[in-house]
Amino acid sequence: MTTSNSTGNLGSKLAPHVEALKKQGVEVTPDASSRHLHNGIDTPLPPADLHGSYTNNRPLPTEGITERRAWIIGSGIAGLSAAFFLIRDGHMPAGNITFLEEQEIEGGSLDGAGNAEDGYIVRGGREMEMTYQNFWDVFSEIPALELPAPFTVLDEYRIVNDADKNWSKARLLENQGQIKDFSTMDLTRRQQLEVIRLLLARKEDLDDITVEQWFSGGFLSTSFYTFWRTMFAFQNWHSVLEMKLYMHRFLHLMDGLNDMTSLVFPKYNQYDSFVRPLMTWLKDQGVNIQYDVIVTDLDLDLDTGDGTRTVKTIQCHGGDGDKTFNVGARDLVFVTTGSMTEDTAYGDDDTAPRLKDSDKAGRGSGWQLWRNLAGKSEVFGRPDKFCGDIPGSTWESVTLTCKPSPLMDKLKDLSVNDPYSGFTATGGIVTFTDSSWLMSFTCNRQPHFPDQPDDVIVLWTYALLMDKPGDYVKKPMPECTGKEVLIEMCYHLGLTDQLDEVLAATKTRIALMPYITAQFMPRARGDRPQVVPEGCTNLACMGQFVETHNDVVFTLESSVRTARIGVYSLLGIDKQVPDIYPGQYDIRRLLRATRTLNNNEAFLGEGILRRLLGGTYFENILPLGPDEDPADLHKSGLFDNQLQVIRRLVEENHTLDEAKGWVQGILDRLRGRG
Ligand SMILES: Cc1cc2nc3c(=O)[nH]c(=O)nc-3n(C[C@H](O)[C@H](O)[C@H](O)COP(=O)(O)OP(=O)(O)OC[C@H]3O[C@@H](n4cnc5c(N)ncnc54)[C@H](O)[C@@H]3O)c2cc1C
Numbered sequence: 001m002t003t004s005n006s007t008g009n010l011g012s013k014l015a016p017h018v019e020a021l022k023k024q025g026v027e028v029t030p031d032a033s034s035r036h037l038h039n040g041i042d043t044p045l046p047p048a049d050l051h052g053s054y055t056n057n058r059p060l061p062t063e064g065i066t067e068r069r070a071w072i073i074g075s076g077i078a079g080l081s082a083a084f085f086l087i088r089d090g091h092m093p094a095g096n097i098t099f100l101e102e103q104e105i106e107g108g109s110l111d112g113a114g115n116a117e118d119g120y121i122v123r124g125g126r127e128m129e130m131t132y133q134n135f136w137d138v139f140s141e142i143p144a145l146e147l148p149a150p151f152t153v154l155d156e157y158r159i160v161n162d163a164d165k166n167w168s169k170a171r172l173l174e175n176q177g178q179i180k181d182f183s184t185m186d187l188t189r190r191q192q193l194e195v196i197r198l199l200l201a202r203k204e205d206l207d208d209i210t211v212e213q214w215f216s217g218g219f220l221s222t223s224f225y226t227f228w229r230t231m232f233a234f235q236n237w238h239s240v241l242e243m244k245l246y247m248h249r250f251l252h253l254m255d256g257l258n259d260m261t262s263l264v265f266p267k268y269n270q271y272d273s274f275v276r277p278l279m280t281w282l283k284d285q286g287v288n289i290q291y292d293v294i295v296t297d298l299d300l301d302l303d304t305g306d307g308t309r310t311v312k313t314i315q316c317h318g319g320d321g322d323k324t325f326n327v328g329a330r331d332l333v334f335v336t337t338g339s340m341t342e343d344t345a346y347g348d349d350d351t352a353p354r355l356k357d358s359d360k361a362g363r364g365s366g367w368q369l370w371r372n373l374a375g376k377s378e379v380f381g382r383p384d385k386f387c388g389d390i391p392g393s394t395w396e397s398v399t400l401t402c403k404p405s406p407l408m409d410k411l412k413d414l415s416v417n418d419p420y421s422g423f424t425a426t427g428g429i430v431t432f433t434d435s436s437w438l439m440s441f442t443c444n445r446q447p448h449f450p451d452q453p454d455d456v457i458v459l460w461t462y463a464l465l466m467d468k469p470g471d472y473v474k475k476p477m478p479e480c481t482g483k484e485v486l487i488e489m490c491y492h493l494g495l496t497d498q499l500d501e502v503l504a505a506t507k508t509r510i511a512l513m514p515y516i517t518a519q520f521m522p523r524a525r526g527d528r529p530q531v532v533p534e535g536c537t538n539l540a541c542m543g544q545f546v547e548t549h550n551d552v553v554f555t556l557e558s559s560v561r562t563a564r565i566g567v568y569s570l571l572g573i574d575k576q577v578p579d580i581y582p583g584q585y586d587i588r589r590l591l592r593a594t595r596t597l598n599n600n601e602a603f604l605g606e607g608i609l610r611r612l613l614g615g616t617y618f619e620n621i622l623p624l625g626p627d628e629d630p631a632d633l634h635k636s637g638l639f640d641n642q643l644q645v646i647r648r649l650v651e652e653n654h655t656l657d658e659a660k661g662w663v664q665g666i667l668d669r670l671r672g673r674g
Helices: 012-024 077-088 134-140 153-160 189-200 224-231 238-247 251-256 270-285 364-374 406-414 482-492 496-505 554-572 585-599 606-613 628-632 637-652 656-670
Strands: 070-073 097-102 112-115 120-122 173-176 286-291 291-304 309-316 321-326 332-336 344-350 395-402 430-432 439-444 457-465 507-511 539-542
Touching: 070 077, 077 134, 077 270, 077 332, 077 539, 077 554, 120 507, 134 153, 134 270, 134 554, 153 270, 189 656, 251 585, 251 628, 286 291, 291 332, 291 364, 309 539, 321 344, 332 364, 395 482, 406 457, 406 496, 439 482, 457 507, 457 637, 482 507, 496 507, 539 554, 539 628, 585 606, 606 637
Parallel strands: 070 097, 070 332, 097 286, 173 430, 332 539
Antiparallel strands: 112 120, 120 395, 291 309, 309 321, 344 507, 395 457, 395 507, 430 439, 439 457
């Protein structure tokens, strides 16, 4: 048997099977979109996107694991997760793991700091959902913050969200504080076809194409696109491939897009909810962390014979000078390539943020390290595609620390529960649709910080369009002080006659992030490195700027996924990291999404489906209209109406051949052949 020394007799009675599995090999990252789902003698492993208990098996240790060391560059959620999987699934002693972190605190983009006096600050909030499978896997094992052992962060999260459904009653506002109808997607038939056409397009055919190149001008003015771009922070000049991936990844959430019922949220800010408990667990296990260390480069040994690349040394500098760490051939290096929050500029009530070196895109340490790697070989991708256009990837957020004022009274009107009750308040962002900055704000469950006083509420606001003057404060947002941003927000809430009271009761802290949407910039094959770039024997890339088959970026989940793939791949662990949750292949979700995109009205063919399935075992796969109940599925009205429509269509086209031609024309247009 060739299992590990450290395994000892572990699994010896399973030796034939352990050996056979080694020979057979396991594809760590199966791609569900590229294979035909079936059962056969060629399917010993679970389907590529199976999630759940059967995939929660624990792999055996690999050979010599106790003698190997791991260096993790960056302690964002990707880095922290890499350490988690090294310990749990790789069986690496925690003391063999060392983080090298530029900042003086762990967490990276997952921040949360300040106090009620000086003002709290979070660069962002976290819209989350239930199928962050890798993320929830980690937090189903991390001890809870406020419950005793054996409860976990996931247990706590479930209690909060199961008892307090997230939803929004004021998703869109206009005319200085008036709620705008947000009940439908507001898409014409033609615009729905634009979405379907994107869903049908092959990923390989969308290199470097932007959202505005794909969609019509009319589409970009719909409510659907307003929900979409403000919720996920898409810009018209971003990659339409990313938009497609989002549509597949979150198709099962389509009917909760307008009222935010598709989302779940943590109780506190993301640092206290996730980073603090995970780091506490890692430190308890014995990991090492060195703060204030910037990794500048990795020296690679290139074997021209077999094309392998092996990290030999890690070059750093920090508070106590330059350092070099030697890396053994069997040691592992995990590097976070690029960061969306690199070089954040801060401001406050009276100070506008100022970007340092805004003319020198990609000079921050995360980008520079990636660029240095990319300079060694094209297998490391093209970082400049992501960090090379600061105006295209910047936006700003402002955290408001609020004592009672007319702003809080207005907030109560727009919230689904009393914001001081601890329950869901605005239920996600509220967007001012007539704001030139395209400004949104949100009030998450309070307190947002564990030490927050009872009379304080923390709000967060952001805007997408950085180059336009405001509607009341006639300056672009990045030129404004915190007070000016607050005034602009008050204007859109209809509070201009109470500005003095609001300003006196509110503290602002600004974060201007030059690369916040760098991960959405138009890209093509090869721009992002593979998790383990070709030839690398002991180096994995992780985070938001790394290739996966189908996952999206700008999520916690994808950072955790890439870290997990890196650990399994470098250690040779015989275990799959399942592909994304397969909601897009669930006929119920597909039908529901189709109706949602059709502004909640019955789509063509729905009547026939009802006639076919109503009253059968499968009737509940059918979507219901807003005022319908399941009994309506048995009624024939919709079928009769749709039959009439189809009959008229055929009659108008005179002959069957013309009707066939009409259908073929639509199909060709959808598949991009028309
Ligand atoms: C404003 C905002 C809103 C967001 N909203 C959501 C949301 O709603 N839902 C969701 O799922 N996700 C959201 N995200 C995304 C999510 O937070 C990130 O994708 C994730 O936290 C990124 O983690 P990471 O570990 O990959 O990278 P980062 O968090 O960027 O961490 C990188 C770390 O590496 C360190 N580092 C970089 N280079 C070096 C170097 N050379 N030497 C040493 N250290 C280095 C950095 O200091 C940092 O600590 C949001 C993020 C932001 C900022």
